[in-house]
Amino acid sequence: MGELSLRPVPTPTGRAAGPTPLNALGDNILTTQLDKVINWGRSSAIWPALFGLACCAIEMMGTVGPRHDLSRFGSELFRASPRQADLMIVSGRVSIKMAPVLRQIYDQMPEPKWVIAMGACASSAGMFNNYAIVQSVDKIVPVDIYVPGCPPRPEALIDAVVKLQRRIRGEPLVKRSA
Amino acid sequence: MADVFIEPRVHGSREEGEAEWMDLNMGPQHPSTHGVLRVKLRLDGEVVRDAEPDIGYLHTGFEKSFEDKTYAQGITFSDRMDYLGPPINNVGFVSSVEKLLELEVPPRAQAIRVMMMELARLGSHELWLGTAGLDLGVYSGFFYAWRDRELILDLNEAYSGVRMMTSFTRVGGVAWDLPDGWLDQLQKFIDVMPARIDDFESMLTHNPIWLERLRGVGPFTAEQAIEAGVTGPMLRASGVDYDVRKAFPYSGYEQYDFDVPLGSNGDCYDRYRVRVQEMRESLKILQQAKDNLPDGPWLTNNRKVALPPRTELSKSMESVIHHFRLVSEGFKGPVGDVYSFVESPRGELGFYLVSDGANKPYRMKVRPPSFCNLQPLRELVRGVLVADVIAIMGSMDFILGDVDR
């Protein structure tokens, strides 16, 4: 695994990245409302990067298919170029040869970006507790949502995307009825 | 990632005088490589001078894992290899164990296996049509394909509870009997499908763009195909009549009446025609299997190998002991090695099983059709345009889970 080089300190994002014209004004009624609008915009149009690895990729294709239509939740297109994507759905088992590639694609995505670990293999190596599979993709990239299943149903993936949208907007992940 | 460039002395390509090469890396993350395949291309403008596929990005260690699991546990593993047709992997795996044990599978189980396998074949070819078309610009074909594939996944789910990874076989038969109403659902599916395949054909077969993209691209003569060791639609499109279901029938295929479509010059268009015709033949087999479905047990009576039905457990002490032995330890096979093979949508999927008398395989080697079909990629893409590389890779229909295991 000599080729894998992780940054020792995570890249600061958001406010920690330094003042921008938006947050230079500090936290006041104007910026928090602006934040809400920006977050609403970001969450409503999450474009995933194409990162289908194995069997979960087939179910991811099913999620985009006509019956379970992911594009009604904003993910209209899967962008092949990571420079144009916000979300990386790691769908499938990550082998050790693929791990540096995964990290490189993650690094190429511009901020803000999120990661969904789809399926048992991405979340925890699934049934493959052996020499060839990276034991969970969160050893390589920070994961926002884990989706269990082998492979997870398309509805489960849609649920994950919806939960991610809620998180981006700053809402609690589970809607509590008043 | 140091070896990005193709080295002439290692890979045998030549530098001709002043020609400028560009070494381009296609994959492993690429929309058209159908998985994590990396192809190192050496381009002269848009023309490919040399290409080398680099695999191993999905290597999962299946064969090592098989050595660690009992035969019954291995069935769940076998699903995930060729993940577009899991029922076929299941049948291949258990058929090698059944060959080792010389075990008879009851006719009803054989018929159920045939039905599930043909459904898997249909699903795989549908998805192939969708994604290979998507690479070439047929965006709507993808949605047509998924509309039909969802019906197949519904049937899978009604039978086994899982949309894709069915794991429905057991050594000596299948795990469950067909649920009520499954055959009616299947009949509805069989009635609907021919029109849907016609939809695809009307969209693609005589479409000038489709013909332009595929006709004459990647021709593969029969001699080249045999020398390269390819199987499946790639071989049949070159005109070689070899289909495992006809040549070495298994699981009752000899009783069904179907044809094996052959192509003539092995280009991408022929492969497309062969696969579409195979879909129609699968429907024929499904109809025959459904009409002639025999009654009887769906799992062998040999209690040393297959679990007894649960109702028997309350009545017979012997059944309880058999159940306990099978669940805790599994059955032991004789010493020897066998090779058993089935026809997957990509070609001949074989399982070479070496047993040393234990309850697990000593060595389970999988002969993957996609690995063998991918080997001649280098010869096929010399001298074509990059866009044709996409068409050729699409027409080869390989699955990386199968290539890398």
Next chain:
Amino acid sequence: MTESTANELVRKIQDAFPGAIQESSNFRGDLSVVVDPDSVLEVARHLKDVEGYNYFLYATAVDWPAREPRFTVVWEVRTLPPRSRLRLKTTASMPEPRVPSLTSVWQAANWHERETYDLFGITFEGHPDLRRILMPASWEGHPLRKDYVSFGEPVIFSDQKLENLEPDAIRG
């Protein structure tokens, strides 16, 4: 393959290459012949040119650490049009297992032998391009050998105490 055709084929090979076949078996209808490593290339050529085994299926190896020689290298071929199948075996022993490569006879053996080299460490002499194919190029070790421990992660159950485990075992 039936007993009679199997015996006939073995006899024909023995006539052409006396002493080459070490053993042969017809287990469950699969004919396998074990040939000694020096003559396996000629036997393979004979099988392809004379007997008509022109279609290559796969190549692999089996590791028997308790036996000497340790590895059994297997190639399986078939005739096309499909009439019969044959498993050609030879042996290789440590410390440097080597067998002749059959790529000069069947071109399709190329990747299969590379994979066997990658996973078992058996060198195929005469192979045009023997490199790792499935594992990364800088990987050390040959995973499918029986003494290669397939490390993953120890599974921690909820009632286990975490203090005595090594840091790596605690997936944190």
